Amino acid sequence: MAIDISHNKPLPNWEELLQVAQQNTTAKWILRTAQSPSTTTISSYLDRLNPGEKPSVLLYRDTNAWCPFCERVWLALEEKQIPFEVELINLRDKPEWYTDMVPTGLVPAVKIEGELVYESKDILLALENKFDSFPLLPREPQEISVALEMIENFDNNGLIQAGYRFLSNSQFNSQQNTEMTPEEKEAQLLNLQTTFETKLEQFEERLGQYPGVYLMHEFSLVDIIYTPGLRRLAANLPIFRGYSIYNNDRFPRTNQWLIAIDQRHAYQRVKPNARTNNLVMQKIFRLQSIYNSKPEPQVEFASLEKDYRMEAAGRLSSNYQTVVADILKNSGIKTWVSQKSLPKIESVIDVYLRGLVYYLIEGSIPSFSARAVDAQTEQQNEVKEKTSADAAIGAIALAFLRNRVCVPRDMSANAAVAFQTAIDTMLSCIY
Numbered sequence: 186m187a188i189d190i191s192h193n194k195p196l197p198n199w200e201e202l203l204q205v206a207q208q209n210t211t212a213k214w215i216l217r218t219a220q221s222p223s224t225t226t227i228s229s230y231l232d233r234l235n236p237g238e239k240p241s242v243l244l245y246r247d248t249n250a251w252c253p254f255c256e257r258v259w260l261a262l263e264e265k266q267i268p269f270e271v272e273l274i275n276l277r278d279k280p281e282w283y284t285d286m287v288p289t290g291l292v293p294a295v296k297i298e299g300e301l302v303y304e305s306k307d308i309l310l311a312l313e314n315k316f317d318s319f320p321l322l323p324r325e326p327q328e329i330s331v332a333l334e335m336i337e338n339f340d341n342n343g344l345i346q347a348g349y350r351f352l353s354n355s356q357f358n359s360q361q362n363t364e365m366t367p368e369e370k371e372a373q374l375l376n377l378q379t380t381f382e383t384k385l386e387q388f389e390e391r392l393g394q395y396p397g398v399y400l401m402h403e404f405s406l407v408d409i410i411y412t413p414g415l416r417r418l419a420a421n422l423p424i425f426r427g428y429s430i431y432n433n434d435r436f437p438r439t440n441q442w443l444i445a446i447d448q449r450h451a452y453q454r455v456k457p458n459a460r461t462n463n464l465v466m467q468k469i470f471r472l473q474s475i476y477n478s479k480p481e482p483q484v485e486f487a488s489l490e491k492d493y494r495m496e497a498a499g500r501l502s503s504n505y506q507t508v509v510a511d512i513l514k515n516s517g518i519k520t521w522v523s524q525k526s527l528p529k530i531e532s533v534i535d536v537y538l539r540g541l542v543y544y545l546i547e548g549s550i551p552s553f554s555a556r557a558v559d560a561q562t563e564q565q566n567e568v569k570e571k572t573s574a575d576a577a578i579g580a581i582a583l584a585f586l587r588n589r590v591c592v593p594r595d596m597s598a599n600a601a602v603a604f605q606t607a608i609d610t611m612l613s614c615i616y
């Protein structure tokens with residue numbers, strides 16, 4: 186590859202790293218200087234447009250990419266390979282122009298050739314109506330009505346609602362909960378579990394009506410409607426209820442379905458990871474975990490796909506200034522150091538992050554001892570001390586960053602696996 190970093194050479198600068206990473210990934214994102222979040226993933230198909238041509242779809246979605254309804258629309262756009270623009274809406278401080286424009290004030294909304302559509306189901310159907318690429322509804326009239334009825338019935342059939350009630354043990358309704366004895370709460374929880382399992386059995390039966398893995402003959406809007414809700418439940422129930430849909434013998438078809446959805450090409454840069462789902466439940470909905478958020482299964486660095494390694498490398502390289510500032514502000518480092526040493530610490534963090542990106546690109550961890558700031562000019566034992574002091578800062582920065590990544594806001598789920606695997610390996614050999 187293009188970067189040469191033999192022993193005593195300095196690490197490549199950020200621009201060099203970014204260039205190599207971008208040349209080697211299909212991921213697409215833009216920088217949003219001085220805004221939060223400071224990068225955002227964009228449509229995979231913008232390069233299909235002629236120079237100067239504007240995409241005919243504009244998607245309004247939430248800034249953090251947590252909204253399951255936005256995820257439906259984003260997934261459909263990628264499935265149908267429609268180029269689109271994105272406008273992020275901060276749900277904690279919605280702009281007035283947005284609430285004036287969208288009667289519900291909710292995301293998602295889209296403009297299709299300038300025409301506003303809101304409510305995720307209506308948007309999915311409108312996209313289907315307007316764009317015949319990669320159809321997401323069956324062709325036969327009989328089948329179309331089955332699919333439309335399932336979409337229409339999604340809310341009434343209550344599967345996802347039952348799942349969330351079980352997940353929260355009705356904690357969303359805290360008044361009622363505080364008046365209950367522990368035994369009553371226990372009985373309620375069992376009841377909620379049974380109701381959810383009954384609904385999931387119906388879903389399982391539904392999946393059995395067609396020979397393939399999907400809810401209709403082919404992947405369709407019906408699958409899309411269920412995807413964000415069921416994946417979130419599958420990710421959260423083990424942590425907050427000790428209950429697993431995955432590998433549950435009672436629901437083999439649901440498991441096959443979850444795997445098939447997870448592997449769809451169009452979903453790779455749209456899907457959240459389990460950890461992000463867990464954190465949203467914990468931090469936004471204040472659910473208490475009864476199990477620790479499990480680390481994703483260990484992955485060998487060598488098995489990581491280059492496209493995703495490069496995506497992670499590129500995303501960090503294009504955004505390193507914000508990331509370094511975030512580490513300094515939020516990792517706790519600042520509490521322990523004097524104002525005077527901050528610039529030095531900043532430069533050590535910078536070196537470790539470039540080391541991380543270098544590792545993601547090249548597959549080998551650079552030697553930090555040879556690069557301790559000012560190392561060459563110091564005595565041997567001082568160099569050693571300096572190296573450990575730098576390593577301490579590097580370790581804090583990397584550990585903080587490992588857990589900071591939010592998917593798909595900051596990078597795709599697969600890129601996050603690459604990112605976190607690279608950090609784990611670096612941390613394991615930092616001293």
Ligand SMILES: N[C@@H](CCC(=O)N[C@@H](CS)C(=O)NCC(=O)O)C(=O)O
Pocket residue numbers: 247251252253254276290291292293303304305306
């Ligand atoms: N029925 C709507 C639900 C959309 C929805 O609830 N969006 C949430 C984000 S997940 C929202 O905009 N919340 C902001 C608010 O409640 O003000 C749809 O399917 O589009």
